[in-house]
Amino acid sequence: METDAMTITRDSHEARSRERSGCRGESAAVSLNMMNPLRRCAVRQHGRWTVGVAAIVVLFGLQAGWADEPLRRFEFHRKAMGVEFTVVLYGAKKGAANTAAKAALDRVTQIDAICSDYKATSELRRLCAEARPGRSMPVSVDLVRVLARSQEVSKLSGGAFDVTVGPLTKLWRRARRQKRLPPPDRLKQARGLVGYRLVSVDVHRRQVRLKRSGMRLDLGG
Structure with missing residues (x-):
């Protein structure tokens, strides 16, 4: 134990x-x-x-x-x-x-x-790695509940909370390690993958759809 x-x-x-x-x-x-x-x-x-x-x-x-x-x-x-x-x-x-x-x-x-958005083997990371634009992906009960609630909070906060910030999170984590600001073009590219409306969650079918290639979810929002 x-x-x-x-x-x-x-x-x-x-x-x-x-x-x-x-x-x-x-x-x-x-x-x-x-x-x-x-x-x-x-x-x-x-x-x-x-x-x-x-x-x-x-x-x-x-x-x-x-x-x-x-x-x-x-x-x-x-x-x-x-x-x-x-x-x-x-x-x-x-x-x-x-x-x-x-x-x-x-x-x-x-x-x-x-x-976890740190562990490469987590269900969340596998979802992001295997998702294709417009393709619905089956997920567990736990994950679909978390993502559904996340979408509700995103709407209530006007997007202030947004689990699609993963590409930006990844850039700024690297910037912190390297002690260097991310290149402007990389920031622009990452911002194009951020927006809670780019995620579709079907609780009843337990399916999630990411609308753009390269999206990465971070439940810290």
């Missing part, structure tokens, strides 16, 4: 109070939707990312026996998406905590494998 657990025994009343207050003071607790990556939340606090898994806690029965057994604090870590994810759980059973945390962090790893 990639994660390491650190456990601290707590008085059950204190632990329940911390749970109700959202574990404030040491970490922020937010919900991670296991089915929809668009609803997952990450809160940065004290220089690290903390992921709360209240839904998973219930799913794996960590609440069982809280009235009779002192709760223990379990903390798990995994690096993904360029940051460190931390899962903090309270429960009586170490095995259940390990199972719940692994499920949450495995989901993070799965989303990263689908949506």
Whole structure:
């Protein structure tokens, strides 16, 4: 298992109070939707990312026996998406905590494998590499949901958020490494591939169509 657990025994009343207050003071607790990556939340606090898994806690029965057994604090870590994810759980059973945390962090790893614009093997990168102008490409449920929501945000923001900025992102990443501004002609060429209206998303058929050759998607928008 990639994660390491650190456990601290707590008085059950204190632990329940911390749970109700959202574990404030040491970490922020937010919900991670296991089915929809668009609803997952990450809160940065004290220089690290903390992921709360209240839904998973219930799913794996960590609440069982809280009235009779002192709760223990379990903390798990995994690096993904360029940051460190931390899962903090309270429960009586170490095995259940390990199972719940692994499920949450495995989901993070799965989303990263689908949506990363850094990894050449990600589904997002494969979509961009294999797409042809006007050709509809089949994609996973997770990716079509992310892209559909991205299109909604692009429309609401008037294009301020736009996942088609990938060609510009690539140019400026190279410029940062080389400490040299991109050539004007390359910038002009990249801008011609940017625009959220150049992407068509069919949620029901789980298909995505990129309208120009050379487009590259970056979900950071």
